[in-house]
Amino acid sequence: MAAAPSAFPSPTDAPFSLRHTMSTHSTEVVRGSHQFSIVGYSLQKRTGVGKIVRSGAFEVGGYSWTIRCYPAGNTKEEEGYLSLFLELLSTAVDKVSVKYSFEINGPMGNLFDQSSTWDDFTRNDKSWGFRKFVKVESLESQYLINDCLTIRCTVEVQKESMTGATRPYFITVPPSGICQDLAQLLDSKQGSDVTFQVGQNDYDAHKVVFAMRSPVFSAQFFGSLADKPGGSGGGGHHVRIHDLKPSTFEAVLHFIYTDTLPPVEDDDDDLLLSESTNYRGLREAAAGCSKESHREMICDWLAAADRYDLERMRLLCESALSETIDVENAAGTLELADRHHCPQLKAFCVDYIASPGVLKAVLATGGYRELKANSPSVVADVLEKLASTGSC
Template identity: 35%
Template structure:
């Protein structure tokens, strides 16, 4: 009699897969300092965004959610869909504008309790999102602007599916760290093969990187007339701080963070970087610098910025300067505003001087008085005239188009005939 055989065993598997929807929303808070003082419990709401068939938004409390958190900024996620109960997970992050990378600040590990707009329980978040003084010293606050990112996962109401096969695992691929590695390569001097001396300060770099980033340096190092064996280079007519920023861009494709500089010094560095970018044919860096200067144009600096744009072939910046001047010219208070702002007179004299100067411009334009009286009525002080001349030739041309030649005669009245013709023609 044969031995009893054991029956074969069949193995099966199943998985419970929750039905989820994911979405990301980035909320830009521009004018960070303007929002300070809004008051405890007062908030700014982002635009509405949809995830999983529900409407959501981000609430930002610049002075804290309550009196217990008035040293913090608070950030919450709000369910805006009415009469809804939703289970959801979320991460709240801050994004570094210079690198584009984001850092997790607050995460909700559980979907309970649910967002419930039936019971006015539709708000979840971090009342102590970040201390205000820490935030203001961090790289996340740049150019008075803050980027808050919300990653939201919504568990849908349908019954989770049951399958006989497990879900294919997803492997999360980290973002590229090539630029970070190149920055470390620059900082550590590992494998550097050229020494660069700038106004007595020494920098170490890699010739192949310099050549890849700048056609001018490529020609100098590897061109027909170049010297690929060169181990030391001298850079003339450039500040070490400017060259350091230039080198940082070559390795990281981004401008360095300049938290330690005030707005004036930052603008000066940017102007010098435009000169350096033009010198080494680095068009992307030049356009980035042009964009930054465009955002900070004012009546005092537009003339000098226009001259810089002309000298270094910055066509976009030049157009922006001329559009800015044209906007000023299109207002009736141009002459008064430009002169008073440029001179920087005391507050108690500003309005009086603006009114007086604009009245002179209108008299010059009207043509109702004779030339002699026009010249006297429209005469500007030497200081005012000098400031207007400092705004540049294009500005004066637009003044001439709006107010007539007499206003320019008054501007240049103290100059010789030859010099007058140079400005008026």
């Protein structure tokens, strides 16, 4: 008996264009964070168990959220603990899957972090968090700055999953490798035509790369003020850099050749930084570096970026500094932003200081006294902000 014909064509019968196809299933995750400062924490704690302090509403992933904080505990069972919750404010929601975490920064750079797994926020379960996040005793001894508690909540929202249409197999093109190539060029010193002398250290580099990245170096090496061939000044083969630490110049060097800031917090992930002889100063500065010391290092980088008109480096430094703003360093950061032409960081600091209840704590810091003495016009900006928001 003859075999019945197959309902499907064999692979060899299929058109060649359909033999190699692909489709993709993807789930988008939107991430955001919100910093919440409670000024006068001890007064809030005295109100007792079950008393709540809420943050302002903030948006992540198209949904509205708030942080619920119980300074003395949520219920009698949690008395003596700080209770923290993330609450969904959006009402027209059936279910949204969220991963969240809370961080508390201490005055010495200490960090307390407790992360959740993915939880489903629904109409009936709008709040998730930690009933016993940290003991109040530990909180008061390690994590308060001038009786101010600063909490950062990071939220990851899972968006709708979807499967794309089937399409022919495509040629994979790797991401651009020009930054890695330039970093290797610096490390190899091949074709170098200028030596920068910073302190006791020498750095071989390439004039054209520096000129391409910095208008200041472009004018020095190829502009009308550049030395004639055989000269010994700024356009020659040796350039002396004054008033700059070797570690700071190495950060400039790293940015010019890679378009990124040096990864000094986790340099094991960057073989170039850990092995290259160009970054000895940075490695020494980063060894055992506290959070505050790392912040001071970024302040030096920002000043150097302004000095050499490295706009992207300056913005990267502004972004990094804005993530570490608190009551103790807000005034000093504002003065730094004003001095080095950082309008975005300056506006961020002014908004933070003008927030309800924050100004009084900032006025008690040494940074504010220096700001008042050195930059009175910046203090006026803060006062104008307070007047516009009706906070004074």
